[in-house]
Amino acid sequence: MTTERRQVESRNDVFVERTATKIWQEIENPQNPYLADSCVCHGYDLLELTQKRSFVEVFYLLFRSELPDTDEARLLEQLMIALINPGPRHPATRAAMTAAVGSTDREHILPIALSIYGGSHLGAGEVEPAMDWLRKQRKHDPGQLAHELIASSTPPEEGDWHIAPGFGSRFSGVDPMASKIANHLSGLPGKHETLSWGCAFASALNGHSLGWLAPAVAAAVFTDLGFSPRAGAGLFQLLGAPGLLAHGVELANKPVTAMPFVKDENYVIQYE
Amino acid sequence: MSSSMNNCSYQFWDERRGKIQSKKGGWIVGKGIFNHGYSMMDDLVGKVSYMQVVVLNATGRLPERPVADWLDAIHICLSWPDPRIWCNQIGALGGAMRASVVASTTAGVLAADAKSYGIKPLIHGVRFIQAALQDFKRGLSVDEIIRNECSKHRGKPHIMGYARPLAKGDERIVAMERVQQKLGLPVGEHLQLAGQIEQALLNNFDEGMNINGYMSAFLSDLGYTSEEVYRIFAVLVTSGVTACYVDTRDKIPDTFLPLRCADIEYSGTLARPVP
Numbered sequence: 001m002t003t004e005r006r007q008v009e010s011r012n013d014v015f016v017e018r019t020a021t022k023i024w025q026e027i028e029n030p031q032n033p034y035l036a037d038s039c040v041c042h043g044y045d046l047l048e049l050t051q052k053r054s055f056v057e058v059f060y061l062l063f064r065s066e067l068p069d070t071d072e073a074r075l076l077e078q079l080m081i082a083l084i085n086p087g088p089r090h091p092a093t094r095a096a097m098t099a100a101v102g103s104t105d106r107e108h109i110l111p112i113a114l115s116i117y118g119g120s121h122l123g124a125g126e127v128e129p130a131m132d133w134l135r136k137q138r139k140h141d142p143g144q145l146a147h148e149l150i151a152s153s154t155p156p157e158e159g160d161w162h163i164a165p166g167f168g169s170r171f172s173g174v175d176p177m178a179s180k181i182a183n184h185l186s187g188l189p190g191k192h193e194t195l196s197w198g199c200a201f202a203s204a205l206n207g208h209s210l211g212w213l214a215p216a217v218a219a220a221v222f223t224d225l226g227f228s229p230r231a232g233a234g235l236f237q238l239l240g241a242p243g244l245l246a247h248g249v250e251l252a253n254k255p256v257t258a259m260p261f262v263k264d265e266n267y268v269i270q271y272e
Numbered sequence: 273m274s275s276s277m278n279n280c281s282y283q284f285w286d287e288r289r290g291k292i293q294s295k296k297g298g299w300i301v302g303k304g305i306f307n308h309g310y311s312m313m314d315d316l317v318g319k320v321s322y323m324q325v326v327v328l329n330a331t332g333r334l335p336e337r338p339v340a341d342w343l344d345a346i347h348i349c350l351s352w353p354d355p356r357i358w359c360n361q362i363g364a365l366g367g368a369m370r371a372s373v374v375a376s377t378t379a380g381v382l383a384a385d386a387k388s389y390g391i392k393p394l395i396h397g398v399r400f401i402q403a404a405l406q407d408f409k410r411g412l413s414v415d416e417i418i419r420n421e422c423s424k425h426r427g428k429p430h431i432m433g434y435a436r437p438l439a440k441g442d443e444r445i446v447a448m449e450r451v452q453q454k455l456g457l458p459v460g461e462h463l464q465l466a467g468q469i470e471q472a473l474l475n476n477f478d479e480g481m482n483i484n485g486y487m488s489a490f491l492s493d494l495g496y497t498s499e500e501v502y503r504i505f506a507v508l509v510t511s512g513v514t515a516c517y518v519d520t521r522d523k524i525p526d527t528f529l530p531l532r533c534a535d536i537e538y539s540g541t542l543a544r545p546v547p
Contacts, residue, residue, distance in 0.1 A: 007440075007441050008439050008440065008441040008442065008443050009439060009440045009441060010438065010439050011437075011438055011439055011440060013438060018535055018536060018537040019535075019536055019537065020536075020537040020538075020539045021536060021537070021538060021539065021540065022538075022539050022540035022541070023540060024536075024538070024540075025538035025540065026533040026536070027533065028532065028533035028534060029533075033532040033533055033534060034530065034531075034532055034533070035533075036533055040538075040543060042540055042541050043540065043541035043542055043543055043544040044544060044545075044546045045543070045546065048545070048546040049546055051546075052546045052547075053546060065540070065541070067547070105372065105375075107371075107375070108372075108374075108375060111375070111379075115382070158284060159284070171282055171285050172281055172282055172284060172285070173282070260290075262290070262291070262292050264300065264301060266290055266291040266292065267291075267292050267294070267298055268291065268292070268293045268294070269294050269295075269296075269297060269298050269300075269306060270293050270294065270295055271295060271308065271309050
């Protein structure tokens with residue numbers, strides 16, 4: 001080891017003096033520069049937005065820097081409704097419920113659930129890879145690609161098979177809700193090239209008990225709406241947050257006995 | 273395809289419904305608390321260190337006490353109370369905001385689940401040195417190993433475990449070598465190779481090893497995989513984050529680096545009417 005070379009010297013990296021943002025401007029109060037007199041989102045006054053635009057439109061504006069047209073706003077709003085609740089059986093929702101019934105501080109319920117919802121299996125961690133994959137693959141014939149993937153891939157011995165990010169089996173079958181949501185959204189007015197391609201791809205997989213999963217439905221819509229893949233995970237978390245929180249709050253004043261506790265006879269220790 | 277997939281069978285899931293099958297252990301009321309085959313109260317409490325149990329839980333293997341003492345020491349090296357460090361700053365912001373110590377500390381720990389610092393670089397550090405040793409044993413020279421790795425980064429010496437961010441040199445390695453020697457822990461073949469790579473990098477790029485490179489090689493010599501290292505060090509930065517939380521929690525709220533409106537540079541679209 002070269003102990004004599006461990007003299008520590010700064011690299012003198014140059015850091016910016018101020019953080020920059022294109023999203024939000026706070027106009028300072030003349031009497032107190034720490035207070036904002038008004039806020040501007042991509043050039044639009046916040047209070048004017050509250051009077052003239054919907055939540056969904058301003059949500060879109062935040063990430064895309066421009067207001068959506070009617071079709072884009074409708075597509076996003078309907079996706080937000082469709083994904084508003086991962087459901088009480090989803091591991092992230094169960095995390096919210098488990099935390100709440102254990103009398104965890106209320107403000108922790110949502111962050112706990114969202115951390116679990118960030119997972120790469122049926123969670124936000126699957127959305128960015130799905131967006132990247134869809135952007136890369138959508139120029140190929142979906143039926144042909146599905147055939148090639150099935151021919152060249154090996155399913156796991158046990159459990160579900162995600163043949164591509166956001167596409168696969170759920171409890172060994174095709175998830176009907178994910179498929180119905182995707183089909184409904186693809187029928188809305190407007191251009192949904194990625195969503196339509198995904199529907200054709202999922203359809204080609206269906207005979208093999210594979211199909212759409214919720215993260216890819218979100219990924220396809222986000223792609224068609226022009227969101228950056230970097231935003232995909234967080235957007236998916238935001239969309240599912242209301243349901244996660246609602247289920248947690250529902251159990252927040254209940255005793256721990258309001259959820260099952262696995263009986264000793266059903267708890268098996270199996271050392272390898 | 274397996275037949276279970278073709279048949280859309282859910283028997284696999286039914287077999288697991290309402291049951292927990294643990295390979296780790298558990299509490300059997302009236303019999304005791306068991307952990308990887310050990311009775312926790314009889315075999316572990318008072319007999320092994322906390323860090324030994326941390327490794328047992330993360331890997332399924334109980335390390336020798338000197339290894340756990342080395343891990344204890346390196347945790348001190350890897351988390352210190354400077355709120356300019358990104359994860360620590362999150363703890364400080366939590367204190368300023370009067371978030372709880374648990375929320376702030378876990379938020380800081382979560383922030384360190386990062387590619388550029390914190391925990392994730394360890395995965396790549398371990399993978400690099402383990403692959404490098406395989407290459408070395410296959411006959412590649414140290415210079416060839418470095419050249420191959422640099423070629424992935426347009427010739428720059430971006431090798432995980434070398435060239436510390438923000439500063440050159442790493443005083444923590446000196447301290448940990450002292451600890452290692454005191455504990456009687458040997459220098460294995462990964463660490464030897466890591467030293468040779470460092471010497472070559474110093475000669476060619478004036479860049480040395482950082483603490484990641486040292487610990488990746490040392491832990492590889494002990495037989496840990498990259499995933500096991502990631503799991504052992506899951507809460508690596510916790511103590512420094514807590515310290516930074518406490519510092520701001522004990523001061524007036526919102527006084528940690530307060531910003532005027534103009535302290536954020538707006539570079540977006542100019543004011544326009546809402547259509």
